[in-house]
Amino acid sequence: MSGHSKWHNIQAKKGKVDAKRGKIFTKIGKEIVVAVKNGGPSEDTNAKLRDVVAKAKAANMPNDNIQRAIKKAAGELNSVNYETIVYEGYGPEGTAVIVECLTDNKNRTAGNVRYAFSKQGGNMGSTGCVGFMFQSKGEIVIEKTDSTDEDELMMLALDTGAEDFAAEEEVFVVTTAPEDFGKVREALSESGIEFLEAGVKMIPDTYTEIDEETAVKFQKMLDVLEDDEDVQEVYHNAEFPEGWEG
Known part of the structure; x- marks a missing residue:
């Protein structure tokens, strides 16, 4: 079965992920507080x-950190009020971008997101301007290894309620309806499957090819957004050039 993930095309490279791991843990910590x-x-x-917690484990967040974040959140329920805000807009060459934020200061966050868009030739739009081009889906990413039986993994995923199963260059991608994500994720986890990523996200219906010059601008915009402590997730429909390393 084929999906529309293009996971390998839109994810940061491993080195960049490792370099930003501290920021990733901080962002997940905020999600734990809200949950x-x-x-x-x-x-x-x-x-x-x-x-x-599954998302945290997929990001290699140590279990001690996870439990500490849960305990801290339970003891500080009234200390910080995070609000979920979603911004939509257009990146370079009209690419569609959705930015999900958790913030305790809407004015700060809106200004920072607007700056990130405009700095690289994009612009922040109104609510709904690009959202119709995406679908909310559960997505579970599993690394390909020599010991992985593709057919067995596909049947396990589909039998437990997944909508789709895609074999990409380096990974398998399991897609679910949002309401079935937890059930499928838990079934795979109980079968000993480990994840590179696991979460409900916005998946574009189609992708927009961009050239290398546009890719440089787009990557700079992504870097600014992902470095912002208020930004939790960035979704887009840009298809980077083949072999793009960022």
Whole structure:
């Protein structure tokens, strides 16, 4: 089965991910705070917290850090109020971009996001301007190894409720409906499958090819957004040139 992930095409390279791991852990920590505040500190009764913990483990966040973040969140429920805000806009050459934020200061966040867009020739648009071009989907990314049986993994994923299974160059990508993500993720995890990524995200219906000059601008915009402590996720439909290293 084929999907529309192009995971290898739109993800940061491993070295860049490693360099930003501290920032990634901080962002996930904020998600844990929100999940605990909304549903309590128990993973047994808080499905959203289970999903965030799975995301944390996929990002190689140490379990001690995860549990410390949960305990801290449970003890500081009234200390910080994070608000979820989603910005939409256009990157270089009209590419579609969605920026999900968790912030305690909307004015600061809006200014920073607007700057990131405009600095590289894009512009922040109104709510809904590009959202219709994306679908909310659960996505589980699994590294290809010599020991992985593709057919067995595909059947396991589909039998537990996945919508799609795609074999890409370096990874397998399992796609689910948002409401089925937790069920499929837990079934795969219980079967001993480890994830490179696991989360509900916005997947574009189609991609826009960009040339190398545009890719340089686009990558600079992504770097500024991803370095912002208020930005949790950036989704886009840009298809980078073949072999692009950023």
